[in-house]
Amino acid sequence: DGGITQSPKYLFRKEGQNVTLSCEQNLNHDAMYWYRQDPGQGLRLIYYSQIVNDFQKGDIAEGYSVSREKKESFPLTVTSAQKNPTAFYLCATESKGRNLGKHFGDGTRLSIL
């Protein structure tokens, strides 16, 4: 979706390093989400935020952290505590009311060096 920008497209992490994935949207959507996609496992929810300055853990939040200081931005930090970070990370947004469906960015592929 053109309204959601994820960067970088590819990211490499050294052991013990924290890395931050960016997600910016210009759709004026209230809710933002981070998913992790692994081969054969489908999408799993990491964190989500319904409004600015508030966010909640998803199904696999351990080893990750987020912030939501602006409506347009929802960065995800993969910490050194996440022992298996290699995956494809997808950011999504949704308008209030949750009846118009989710919109996704183009993803960031994170690999271990």
Add this chain to the structure above:
Amino acid sequence: KQEVTQIPAALSVPEGENLVLNCSFTDSAIYNLQWFRQDPGKGLTSLLLIQSSQREQTSGRLNASLDKSSGRSTLYIAASQPGDSATYLCAVHSGGGADGLTFGKGTHLIIQP
């Protein structure tokens, strides 16, 4: 807990054929169902969104149907083209869980020229 199953997991057909992808879900109390397309290394592109009160939605050569009572949705692709080759994901919004969304694992579609 909602479970979503997509059959087949992979499908290869000659160009020009009409084809049907299937999605089944275990809990019929849903808000909507969304079909996505994912190209290799890319994010999810929304194809069709069907609200719980609707029976079908159409966009170009795509038609998605919804039968809540039987817990099924189908995505019909008419006159398939090589450019339709991608993974197709079904996502059910049932209000449960943090984001209310449960994804299937997808159908990997190859259209042979």
